[in-house]
Amino acid sequence: MKFQPDRSNAQTISSYGPGWIGIDAEKINQSLIIGSQGLRQTWPCARFEDLTAEHFAQLAALETELVIFGSGLRNRFPPPAWLAPLMARRIGLETMDTPAACRTYNILASEGRNVVAALILEA
Known part of the structure; x- marks a missing residue:
C-alpha cells in the first residue's frame, strides 16, 4: 500500500508490505x-516470540508520550508484567498489528504528537 502523506515535519512511513516498511525512499526489512x-x-x-521484558524496558527509556506497538502480521499482546516500566513512567502503549500501527503512527505524528512506533516486521 502506498501512502500520500499530508505535509508534516515528522518522519513518516511512506509504504509497507509483508516483512518491510518504507521511510521516505528507504526500504527497511528488519524490526x-x-x-x-x-x-x-x-x-x-x-x-513476536523473540520479545522479552527487556524490549519493553528499552521502550520505557524513550522520551515519548505514547508507544504504538506493531505486533507483526496479527494483533498479539505482550504479558502485562512486561509493561510495568512503561506504566511507571506514565507512557501509554497501544497494541495492534504492524500495518495498523504504521497507519496510526503516521496520523499521530502528523498531528505533532510525540509518538514512537515499535514495529515487528515479519514476512
Whole structure:
C-alpha cells in the first residue's frame, strides 16, 4: 500500500508490505523503532516470540508520550508484567498489528504528537 502523506515535519512511513516498511525512499526489512521526533533504530526481534521484558524496558527509556506497538502480521499482546516500566513512567502503549500501527503512527505524528512506533516486521 502506498501512502500520500499530508505535509508534516515528522518522519513518516511512506509504504509497507509483508516483512518491510518504507521511510521516505528507504526500504527497511528488519524490526525497528521509529519516532516522530527523529528517532530511528533497529529493534532486535524478528518475531513476536523473540520479545522479552527487556524490549519493553528499552521502550520505557524513550522520551515519548505514547508507544504504538506493531505486533507483526496479527494483533498479539505482550504479558502485562512486561509493561510495568512503561506504566511507571506514565507512557501509554497501544497494541495492534504492524500495518495498523504504521497507519496510526503516521496520523499521530502528523498531528505533532510525540509518538514512537515499535514495529515487528515479519514476512
